[in-house]
Amino acid sequence: MRVARPITLDSQQRPLLEQQSRARSLPARHVERARIVLRAADGWQDKDIAAELGITPEKAARWRNRFLDGGLAAL
DSSP: OOOOOOOOOOTTHHHHHHHHHHOSSSOHHHHHHHHHHHHHHTTOOHHHHHHHHTSOHHHHHHHHHHHHHHGGGGO
8 A cells, every 4th residue: 555745834834725725715726725735744645635525536646746846836
């Protein structure tokens, strides 16, 4: 079984992602991406994130990896 790469958020990233995950004025896709990254940073695996948010595990893995490769700008 593969284990997803862990995400570590710094003190500036977490509050920004938490704010985005609750935003009503952002596009839904940005809110969803913030929620994916926050759960990944809390140690959730992609299949668990997918089940919680009603998305595919591949989508959760995609945004985890994009965040790891490009940071907040990649979202």
